[in-house]
Amino acid sequence: MTGADVAITIATDRCIGAAMCALTAPEVFTQDDEGVSRLLPGAPVRAHDGRVREAVRACPVQAITVHDD
């Protein structure tokens, strides 16, 4: 549903610390002290957010999933 909040998951075991997500959509993604990507707590994410889609595409190991309902 366009415009609704969506769930995003990061397969942190697969993350290689390239930080492409945090560079592409810094309002949604960050890195922890281990260099592994994390979601920013409370970040508003909408299904139509083009930058989140671009971050999914930019991830070199395809570790980010957007769950549309």
Added chain:
Amino acid sequence: MTETTSPPAASEAPAYPMTRSCPYRMPVGYEELRERGPLTKVTLYDGRQVWLVAGNEVGRTLFPDPRLSSNVLHPNFPFLAPRIAAQTQQRAAPPLVGVDDPEHGRQRRMVIPGFGIRRIAALRPEIERIAEGLVDDMIERGSPAELLSQYALPLPSAAICALLGVPYEDRGYFDERSRHVLSSAGEDEADRARTAFTEILTYLHDLIARKEKQPGDGLIDELIAHQLSEGSVDTHELAMVCSLLLVSGHETTSNMIALGTVTLLEHPEQLARVRADDTLLPGAVEELMRFTSIGDVLMRVAVEDIEIAGQTIRAGDGVAMSTMLMNRDPHAWDDPDTFDITRSSGRHVAFGYGIHQCIGQNLARAEMEIAFRTLFRRIPGLRVPVASDRLPLNAPYVLQGVAELPVEW
């Protein structure tokens, strides 16, 4: 006598790799390779045919595919030149870049905290000091200068040494040796490359021993304090990993700084825009990466059959991933051969893609931004007295770039 078999015509599988005549343009033969399609065949120096990946989508699908191996010790692993084959076989598999998961993943996870974006952001003031100091020296010595040895090489050298915790006074030791390891071209330089690598490795063994007694402040110290003391890595592997980071950290960005300077100077309107508006700089760096694609050819070997783009890559086949062709794919960018700092170049694969994507990419971005900003601000009249197609270039099977860069102001 009737020939029953004949070797394929050269046009069916052209000789590869190809030599650039201008350091930032595609080799002449690339036009034809690009027109042939996203996945075709080329012939290596030893007569072996391997797959050439030229399409951006096909490349982005294949790079993360675990059926393509980076294991240089695989008996079918393809090499671009006899020198690289000999060097690799004598050295055993280099960590990170020459191994597959799970070994790769364990090594990568060990070092990624050192390359996190906050860590790199904190290093920026130090990189700025380094750049300013090098320009001070260059101005003091006066025009003309040689930009590679006076700026483009010592800047990333000092930055990676700062990140790793290599003492400042030891830094000069690596500048020449790193160059020999990655960019030395002729067959006669193979010995020099081997010696340089051995010396760097020996130095790191000594440094680790010194740091165990007297810890300092850097990624090597953190690795000693955690992974080494916990036993998840031994001294030899740690030295190998650190030497790889040290050498890679020198040579890649130095080629980008020198070649990026040439490219910007030969596109003066775009350079003027970058100088007038600092916010254009990160985009300009991405476009320089896409446009020049200095790490053009990344080799893999298939360990299982892969069906892709209407073809079958068989287990044991060699695969050459051309980042330059993927970065100049007309399906991915309009006018891909035009240098345009305002384009969205986010889908380039100049840092690679998949599990081996460059670990130092955000350090490299910071270094390039600072290097270009500082250089063109401090020396606004900088020029290269020779046309770019007259500059001496690196061999086609190593990192692309200029072998020296004379400048005046």
